[in-house]
Amino acid sequence: MKKSCLIALLLAAFAEFAAPQAPAPPPMPVFHFENFTTANGLPDNHVYSVLVDGERVWAGTENGLAVYENRAWKTYTAKDGLAHRAVLSLALDKRTGDVWAGTMGGLSRVSGGRIDTYTQLNSGLSNDVVYGVSVEGENVWVATAAGGCRLNTRTGQWSLYNERNTPMAEIWTYAVSATPTKVYYAVWGSGVLEYDQNTGRWDKYDDPDGETEMVLFKDQGLIHEITTSVSYVDNIVWVATYFGDSRYDGRYWHNFLTKDSGLPSNFTNVVKGVDANRAWFGTDKGLAYYDGVNWAVYRPSLKDGKPEMTVRDAQGKVTPVAVSTAPAHNYVLGIDFQGDDIWVATAKGLTHGIRQQR
Amino acid sequence: MSWRDHSRIPVSAVAAFAALAAALAVVALWTGRPAHANARDSANDALEYASPLEVLLSPDGARLYVLCQQSQEARVLDAASFAVIKDIPVGRVPRGFSLSTDGTRLFVTNSWDDTLSVIDTGTLTVTATWPVGAEPSSVVEDRAGKRLFVANRISNDIAVLDARTGAEEKRLLAGRGSSYLTLSPDGSRIYATHIYPNPPPRRTGLENRTAPESEITLIDAARAVVAERIPLDAIAGVFHVAFSADGRLGVAAELHPKNLVPLAHLEHGGAFADTLTLFGTDVGKPVEVPLDELERYASQPFGVAIAPDKSRIYVTSGGSEIVTVVDVPRLLRFIHAHSGPFAQDLSASANYVVTRIPVGRNPRGVALSRDGHRLYVANRLDDTISVIDTRTNRVASTIALAGPKTISVLRRGEQTFYTARYGFQGQIGCSSCHIDSTFDGLTWDLEPDGFGRDIVDNKMLEGVKDTEPYKWNGGNPNLPTECGPRTEKYFWRSEQFDNRTLADLTVYIRNLPTRPNRWKLPEGEMTPAQERGKAVFERAVDKFGTPIPEANRCSFCHSGPKGTNQKLFDVGTRKTTDNSGLLKSAPLTEIALTAPYLHDGSARTLEEIWTVYNPGDKHGRTNDLTKDELNDLIEYLRTR
Numbered sequence: 002m003k004k005s006c007l008i009a010l011l012l013a014a015f016a017e018f019a020a021p022q023a024p025a026p027p028p029m030p031v032f033h034f035e036n037f038t039t040a041n042g043l044p045d046n047h048v049y050s051v052l053v054d055g056e057r058v059w060a061g062t063e064n065g066l067a068v069y070e071n072r073a074w075k076t077y078t079a080k081d082g083l084a085h086r087a088v089l090s091l092a093l094d095k096r097t098g099d100v101w102a103g104t105m106g107g108l109s110r111v112s113g114g115r116i117d118t119y120t121q122l123n124s125g126l127s128n129d130v131v132y133g134v135s136v137e138g139e140n141v142w143v144a145t146a147a148g149g150c151r152l153n154t155r156t157g158q159w160s161l162y163n164e165r166n167t168p169m170a171e172i173w174t175y176a177v178s179a180t181p182t183k184v185y186y187a188v189w190g191s192g193v194l195e196y197d198q199n200t201g202r203w204d205k206y207d208d209p210d211g212e213t214e215m216v217l218f219k220d221q222g223l224i225h226e227i228t229t230s231v232s233y234v235d236n237i238v239w240v241a242t243y244f245g246d247s248r249y250d251g252r253y254w255h256n257f258l259t260k261d262s263g264l265p266s267n268f269t270n271v272v273k274g275v276d277a278n279r280a281w282f283g284t285d286k287g288l289a290y291y292d293g294v295n296w297a298v299y300r301p302s303l304k305d306g307k308p309e310m311t312v313r314d315a316q317g318k319v320t321p322v323a324v325s326t327a328p329a330h331n332y333v334l335g336i337d338f339q340g341d342d343i344w345v346a347t348a349k350g351l352t353h354g355i356r357q358q359r
Numbered sequence: 360m361s362w363r364d365h366s367r368i369p370v371s372a373v374a375a376f377a378a379l380a381a382a383l384a385v386v387a388l389w390t391g392r393p394a395h396a397n398a399r400d401s402a403n404d405a406l407e408y409a410s411p412l413e414v415l416l417s418p419d420g421a422r423l424y425v426l427c428q429q430s431q432e433a434r435v436l437d438a439a440s441f442a443v444i445k446d447i448p449v450g451r452v453p454r455g456f457s458l459s460t461d462g463t464r465l466f467v468t469n470s471w472d473d474t475l476s477v478i479d480t481g482t483l484t485v486t487a488t489w490p491v492g493a494e495p496s497s498v499v500e501d502r503a504g505k506r507l508f509v510a511n512r513i514s515n516d517i518a519v520l521d522a523r524t525g526a527e528e529k530r531l532l533a534g535r536g537s538s539y540l541t542l543s544p545d546g547s548r549i550y551a552t553h554i555y556p557n558p559p560p561r562r563t564g565l566e567n568r569t570a571p572e573s574e575i576t577l578i579d580a581a582r583a584v585v586a587e588r589i590p591l592d593a594i595a596g597v598f599h600v601a602f603s604a605d606g607r608l609g610v611a612a613e614l615h616p617k618n619l620v621p622l623a624h625l626e627h628g629g630a631f632a633d634t635l636t637l638f639g640t641d642v643g644k645p646v647e648v649p650l651d652e653l654e655r656y657a658s659q660p661f662g663v664a665i666a667p668d669k670s671r672i673y674v675t676s677g678g679s680e681i682v683t684v685v686d687v688p689r690l691l692r693f694i695h696a697h698s699g700p701f702a703q704d705l706s707a708s709a710n711y712v713v714t715r716i717p718v719g720r721n722p723r724g725v726a727l728s729r730d731g732h733r734l735y736v737a738n739r740l741d742d743t744i745s746v747i748d749t750r751t752n753r754v755a756s757t758i759a760l761a762g763p764k765t766i767s768v769l770r771r772g773e774q775t776f777y778t779a780r781y782g783f784q785g786q787i788g789c790s791s792c793h794i795d796s797t798f799d800g801l802t803w804d805l806e807p808d809g810f811g812r813d814i815v816d817n818k819m820l821e822g823v824k825d826t827e828p829y830k831w832n833g834g835n836p837n838l839p840t841e842c843g844p845r846t847e848k849y850f851w852r853s854e855q856f857d858n859r860t861l862a863d864l865t866v867y868i869r870n871l872p873t874r875p876n877r878w879k880l881p882e883g884e885m886t887p888a889q890e891r892g893k894a895v896f897e898r899a900v901d902k903f904g905t906p907i908p909e910a911n912r913c914s915f916c917h918s919g920p921k922g923t924n925q926k927l928f929d930v931g932t933r934k935t936t937d938n939s940g941l942l943k944s945a946p947l948t949e950i951a952l953t954a955p956y957l958h959d960g961s962a963r964t965l966e967e968i969w970t971v972y973n974p975g976d977k978h979g980r981t982n983d984l985t986k987d988e989l990n991d992l993i994e995y996l997r998t999r
Contacts, residue, residue, distance in 0.1 A: 021413040082560035092392060096529040098584040111575065113585030118560060122970040123963055126991040139530070155492075155514065156878075158888070158994060161987045349989070 002256070005327035019160070026312040027289065029297035032343065032354035034101075034308075034326040042074035043067055048346035050335040052091035058344055059100055060351045061088030061335070066102050068158035072170035084109045086127070092134040092141070098126055101141055103131030108152075123160075125159025126150055137179035144174035149186050151193075162186075162196075168205040169194055176271075178233040185238055187228035193240055206249070216258065217244070223247050224256045229270055241269035244317065246282060257282075258309070263296020265289050265314035273336040281343070283333030288345055299354070301327045328352040383826025406763040408770060409434070411737035411744060413724030415663075417480070418462040420729050425737065425744065426456045426467065433467055433476075434482055438728075439859040441744075441758045445483045445716070454512075455539070459522070460504045468495035468509060468995060471875055475509060475525065490690060493877045496538040501580045502546030508578065510537040510551055513877055513952060517551055517576070519583045531585050534574050534798065539599050540588045544606040546588065551576040552597035552611060555800040558728035558954060558963050562971070563878035567802045567814065567960040569922035575611060589645055591636055593702070595801055596794055598661045599724070601671040606805030608687070608928040612660035612674055614791070615647065617799055617969045622849060623806040629786040631849075632702045633657040633676060635685075637694065645695045645697065647702045650674060650683050654708060658684050658784045661802050662725040664734065671713070671749065673734050675722040678779030678788040682722065682736055682745075684713040684752055714752050719744040721777045762875040772867025775860055784850040789842075789864075793820050796871055798953055802960035807849055813938055816960035822948030824869040826921050831929050833943040838865040878951060878997035885998070895988055902983040913979045913992075922947025922999050931977030932957050946995035965993045 029133030037043045037060075044065035052059040058069040065076040066088045077083050085106025092101045095222045099112040107120035108127045119126045126143065143150040148163030163172050171190040178185045184196040192207040209222035216224060223240060230241035238249040246257040247269040257264050266286035278293030287300025296313040308327035313319045328345050335346030341356035410429035416422065416438060423438040431453060435444040450469025450876040458480070465478040468491070475495060477487040483713055492511030500507050506521040513538050516530040534553030538763045541550045543933070558570030575589040575597065591597060598615035603609075615632035622630055633656060638645040650657035658678030665672050667689070672685040688710035694701070701707045719738025722745070726735045733755070734747040744758040764772055775781070776796065779788040792799045798819045805815060815831050828834065843861045856864065880886065885893065896913040900906055909915050910928065918924045923946040933940030942958050956962040962972055969981045969989060976982050981989065 006896065079561070097531055098582075110532070113588045115532075115557075115588050116560060117532070117558075120562075121986065123562065125966065125986070125993070129987050131658065155516075159990050160888075161990060163987070165985075165987065316545050 010239045021335055024332045026318075026322065027292075027295040027314050027324075029292065029295060030341075031310065031322065031324065031357045032299065032326070033298070033357055034328055035353045035355065036329040037069070037074075037353070038350040042069075043351055044074075044076040046329075046333065046349050048348075048351045049087070049089045049346045050091045051337050051346040052093055052102075052127060052345055053096070053337045053339040054093050054100065058337075058339070058351075058353075059091055060346065061102060061104075062090050063087050066091075066109075074095055075113065077116060079106075082118055083132075084107070084118040084120060090131060090144075092136045094141075099337040101134045103143065105130055105132040107110065107131065108134065108141075109145065123146075125152070125161070127161045127163070133175065133176035135177045135179040137181060137184070137185075138231040140192050141180065142177045142179040142184055144186060146173055146178040148172040149174050151178060162194075162203075166195060167196075171309050173349075175228060176230045177231075178231045180233055182309045183233055185231045185233050186233040186290045187240065189228065190226055191228075192223050192226050193228055193231055195238075213244075216256065220254055220256050222254050223249075224258070226269060232272050232280070234274035237274060237277045239272045239274040239280045241272035243268050243283065245269070248280070250277070257291070263289060263291065263298065263311075263319075264297045265300065270332075270334050273338075275338070281336045283336050283345065285332050286333045288328050288336075297322075299324075299328055300331045303331070328354070368742065370866070396399045406765065406767045406770070409742045409760040409762040410739050411425060411723075411742065411760060412453075412739055414735045414737045414744065415456065415458065415724075416726050416728065417736070418458070418751070422480075423726070423735060423744070424456065424465060425760065426459075427760070428453055428726070428739070433465060433478060433712060434760065436758075443761065446761075446974075447478055447483055447485060449478075449485065450474045450488065453512070453808070454495070457497075457499050459500045460502055466498045466500070466507065468498050470494045470496055470512065472877075473694060473877070475507075475520075477525075479612045487525065489520070491520070491525075491527070491532065492516060493946070494874070497540040499540045499542045499549060501549075502542070502582075506580075506583055508540055508549050508551075508580075508583075509682050510553075512536050512538050512554070515553070517578065525919065528583070528658075531576075531578060531583070533576050534597070537576075537598075538564065540677075541600040541602065542580070544602050544604060545611075545771055547576040547578055547580055550600045550609065550611075551578060552600060552613075552795050554596050554598070555798075556595040562963065562967070564961075566963060567910075567955060570619060571616065571801060573597050573613070574955045575600065575636070589636075589638060591645075593798055594634075594647075597636075599710060600664050601662045601663040603641075603665045603687075604640075604667050605669065608637065608642065608665065608668060608691075609639040610663055611636045611638075612670055613647075614659070615649075616792075616799070617703070618803045619821070621804045621806045621810040623810065624851070625786065625852065628638045629784075631658070631787060631791055633660050633679075634702050635660070635663070637690070641691055641766075642694065645727070646699060648690065648711070649702055649704060649708050650685075650712065651705055651786075652712065653705045654784045655715060656779065656784060657715070658679065658782070658785065658787055659777075659791055661723050662736070664725045664727045666749065667729070667731040671731075673725055673727070673747075673749075675725055675736060676779075677721045677723055677739070677777060678782075678791060679715075680722060680778065680780070680871050681717055682725070682734065682747060682943065683715050684749075686711050688715050689743060716747060716754065718754055719743045719757065720774050732856065738778060740770070768863050768866050769870060771860070772863035772865070775856075775864045776814055776867055780849050781847075781855040783850070787850065789846075792817055795821055800954065802955070805849060807845075808938055808960065812936055814934075814936060814959045816955055818945075819949055819953045820868055820875045821871050822921055822946060823871065826923050826946045828925065831942050831945075832939055833941075873948060876998060877953075878947065878994075886994065888991045888994040889998055890986070890995075892991035892993065895984065895992045896995055901980050907980045911976065911980050916944035916979075917947055922950070929977065930973075930979075931975050932959075932961070932972055934961075947996060948999050952998035965996060984987060986988060 045062035047063035050061035060067045065078040085104035087105040090103035093289035102109045128145035128147035130146035141152045145300035151160045173189040175189045176187040186194040210217035225242040232239040241245040268285040268341035271283040282289040290297045300306040302309040310322040310324040329350030332348035343354040345352040376890045394945045409427040412428040413426040423436040425434040450472035451692040452471040454470040456467040467476040475489045493513035497510040507519040519528045525560040536555035559566035570593040573591040573594040579586040598612045655910040657676040662675040720740035724737045736745040748755040776789045927941040
C-alpha cells in the first residue's frame with residue numbers, strides 16, 4: 002500500500018512536471034482606449050498627427066488643427082491663419098509653449114492663440130508640403146517635400162538642406178527628430194540623414210544591401226531606403242520604413258520584421274522611442290509596443306474588428322490578453338505620450354489610451 | 360539730434376554744411392523758396408539735450424528717476440525739491456526703465472546697444488551691463504524677483520532673463536515692434552504692446568488694403584509663456600498700458616489709423632483716431648474709446664496712468680502736447696450704456712474727458728505720486744518735467760532739466776517733426792506716421808494722385824539723406840519740396856511752415872542717424888550665406904551663362920551706399936490703380952525692418968518681392984535662382 006501510494010505521488014509529480022501550466026505573458030501595459038471622432042467634436046476623422054502639451058492635446062487632422070482642453074475641442078482652420086487645413090505634423094516648443102504645425106500648405110506657429118504662417122512664397126521655407134517638424138532650442142527643423150530646413154527663430158534666418166549641400170539622394174524628407182546634439186531626417190528613398198550639431202557635418206545611413214524587395218543583410222544597417230519616421234532618444238535612433246523598422250545605437254543596428262519580431266506589419270508610418278530600449282510603432286495593421294524584449298499589439302481585430310491585444314514574448318510565443326477597447330483604427334499615423342497614457346492618431350479618429358493598473 | 364558716439368557731425372562736415380547752407384540761404388532769398396539752415400544754427404548741432412522720455416518714482420516717493428534718451432542717462436532727482444542727486448550714464452539711446460520689485464535695482468534698456476544697464480539704487484552706480492536682444496525697449500521684473508522680461512523692438516519678441524545673472528532663458532513671440540511692458544497689479548501677468556501692426560496672416564492680394572491688426576500680449580509671469588493675446592482690430596501703434604490699483608481696469612494708449620480711406624478725409628475726422636483700449640473686469644470685452652474731439656485732438660497718445668482711487672485716467676499726447684484727463688466712472692457708465700464702436704465718434708469723448716492740460720513739447724512718460732495728487736510728465740523735446748496738481752488739473756510747476764539752453768536747428772526740426780500743431784485742426788504730425796522717426800508699416804491713399812489711386816507704402820526715414828527724388832514716383836525733387844508744399848497742401852491743408860521752420864525740419868530729417876544693423880557682423884565680415892547673397896546681388900551673368908542686362912541687375916538700380924541709383928524704373932509691379940509703372944529704386948537702408956515692401960506694400964516679406972511679384976524678371980533677374988540662393992540674397996539684403 003505504501004509502495005503504491007508512493008508510486009502514485011511520483012506519477013502525479015511527474016505529470017505535473019511533464020505538463021507544466023502555461024506561464025503568464027510578460028506584463029505589458031494595458032489601456033482603456035477612448036476614441037474621438039467627428040461624432041464627439043473632432044473636425045475630421047483623418048488624423049495625421051497628435052501632440053501632447055501638458056493637459057492639452059493637439060490633433061492635426063485633414064480638416065484643421067484641433068486642440069482638446071477642458072474636455073472640449075476647438076479647431077483652427079485656414080480662416081484663422083493656419084497654413085492649410087491638412088495638418089501633417091506637430092511639434093511643441095516646451096520652453097515657450099508654442100506649437101508648430103506642418104501642413105500641406107506651409108508651416109504654422111501657434112502662439113497664445115495667434116497663428117503665424119510660413120510658406121515657400123512668404124519665407125525661406127523650401128516647400129509648402131511639410132511632413133515633419135521638430136523644435137530644438139531656438140531652432141525649428143522642418144522636413145518638406147523639397148528637402149530639410151532650419152528656421153532660427155531668433156535671427157529669422159532659414160537654412161536649407163538638400164541634395165546640393167548634404168548627402169541626400171532624394172529630397173523628399175518625411176520626418177525629422179532634432180536634439181541639441183544630433184538631428185535626424187527620415188528621407189523617403191534616401192535612408193536616414195544625420196546632422197552633428199557640434200561639427201555641422203552630415204552623415205548618411207543607407208540600406209546596406211540596396212535591395213528594395215528583400216533583406217539580405219539583416220542587422221547590418223538600415224532595413225530599407227524608404228524611411229517614414231525617425232525618433233532619436235537616449236542616443237538611440239529608431240527608424241520606421243514601409244518594409245520594417247530599425248534601431249541604431251551608434252555602432253550596431255537591429256532590424257525588426259514581422260517574421261522575427263512582434264511587429265504587426267512591416268508597413269510602419271511612425272515610430273516614437275520612449276527611451277533607449279522601448280518604442281512604439283504605428284503600422285497599417287495596428288499599434289505596437291516594444292519593451293526591449295517583448296511586444297504588445299493593440300488594434301481592432303483584423304478578422305472581426307473586435308478589440309484585441311496580444312503579447313509576444315522573447316521566445317516568440319503570442320498570447321492574447323482580454324481587452325474591451327481598442328484604438329480607433331489599425332492605420333496609425335501619430336503617437337504621443339501623456340504621462341503613462343498614450344494618444345494615437347489614426348485614419349479613423351484620435352485615440353486616448355488610458356493606462357490601466359494591473 | 361546727435362546720438363552719442365553715433366551721429367556726431369564731423370567739423371569738416373559742419374563747415375561744408377555751413378557753406379552750403381549759406382549758399383542756399385541766398386538762393387532762398389532770391390527765389391522765395393525754403394532753404395536749409397544757416398551757419399549759426401548748424402554750429403549747435405552737437406548739443407546734447409536731455410530728452411526725458413520716461414519718469415518713475417521710487418517706492419517711497421522720495422526720488423524721481425528720469426530716463427534721458429539723448430544725454431543717455433538715468434537722472435536721479437529729489438522728488439520734493441527736484442535737486443539733482445546724480446546723473447548716471449547708461450548705454451546708447453535708452454528707451455525704457457523700471458525698478459526691481461524690492462526697489463534696490465533700476466533696470467535700463469539701451470536700445471541701440473542691445474544691452475540692459477543694472478543700477479544699484481543704493482549706490483546709484485551701474486553694477487552690470489547685460490547683453491539682451493535687438494533694440495530692447497522696455498523691461499519689467501516679475502514679482503518674485505526671479506525673472507526679467509525685456510521687449511525687443513527689432514526681433515519682435517520678449518526675452519526672459521534670469522534676474523540675478525542676466526542669462527537669457529528664452530524668447531517669447533510678441534507683436535511686431537515689441538516695445539512696452541507692464542506688470543499687472545497682482546503680478547500674475549505681464550502686458551506687452553508693440554508699435555507696428557502685425558503682418559497680415561494670409562496672402563489675399565488685398566492684404567495691403569486690409570485694416571491693421573495689433574495685440575496686447577499677455578504673459579503668464581510665473582510660467583513665462585504667452586497665455587493669450589488681446590486682439591486690437593484696426594490698431595497700428597500701441598504704447599503704454601496702465602492698471603487701476605485693484606487690477607480691474609486696464610488701459611492702453613494707441614493709434615487707430617484710417618489708412619484705408621483717402622487722406623482727403625482729414626477734414627472729416629482725421630487720418631487717425633487717437634484712442635484707448637479699455638480691458639479688465641470693469642469693462643468686460645475690451646472696448647476702444649477715442650480721446651479726440653472735433654478740433655481738439657489728442658494726437659499720438661503715449662503715456663498713461665490711472666489714479667490710485669480709480670477716479671481718473673491721465674494720457675499724454677506727444678503730438679498735441681497735452682495731458683488728457685478722463686473721468687473713469689463717467690467713462691465706464693458711457694461704455695456700458697452705449698454700444699460701440701466709438702473709436703471714430705468725435706462726440707464720444709465729451710462724455711468722459713474732463714480736461715486737456717497743455718504741457719511741454721512732446722510729452723511722453725508719466726508717473727503718479729502714491730497719493731495720486733501729483734502727476735509727473737516727461738516733456739521730451741524741451742527738457743522739462745511738468746508737475747501737474749491733479750486736484751486742480753493744472754501744471755503746478757515745470758522743472759527744467761540740466762542741459763543746453765540754446766535751441767539748435769536739429770532740436771527745432773525735431774520739435775516740428777513731432778508736434779501736431781501744424782496739422783489740420785491739430786490732428787496729426789509727421790511722427791503720427793513716422794513713429795519714433797521711422798515708419799508705421801502701413802499703406803496710405805494720399806489724395807493728390809486721385810482717390811483710390813497710387814496706394815503707397817510708408818517709408819523709413821533713416822538714411823533718407825541724399826536719396827532724392829522723393830515719393831515712390833520720384834515726384835518730389837528734394838526734401839524741402841517733400842516736407843514743405845506737399846505736406847502743407849495734403850496733410851496740413853494750409854501753408855503753415857515758414858522758411859526757417861521748414862529748413863529746420865529738413866535738416867532734422869536729413870540728419871536722422873541710422874540705427875545699428877543687427878544682421879551685420881563686426882569688422883564688415885559676412886556669414887557664408889551673406890557672401891553668397893552678395894554674389895547674387897552683384898552678378899552680371901545668370902545661372903545659364905546669359906548676361907544680365909545692366910538695368911536688370913540688383914546692383915545697378917540699388918547701387919551706392921544707400922542702395923539706390925535714384926532713378927526711375929518699371930519693375931513690373933504696376934497695379935491697375937497705379938497712375939504709372941515708373942518707380943524710384945528704393946533705398947535699401949535697414950530694409951530688413953521695413954515690411955511691407957514694394958511701392959504699395961503688397962509684398963508682406965522680402966521673399967514675396969520675388970516669389971510673387973516678379974514673374975517676368977523685371978525686378979531683377981531672379982527666376983533662375985533656387986530657393987537656397989534666394990534665401991542667400993535676402994540674408995545679404997538684411998545687412999544693408
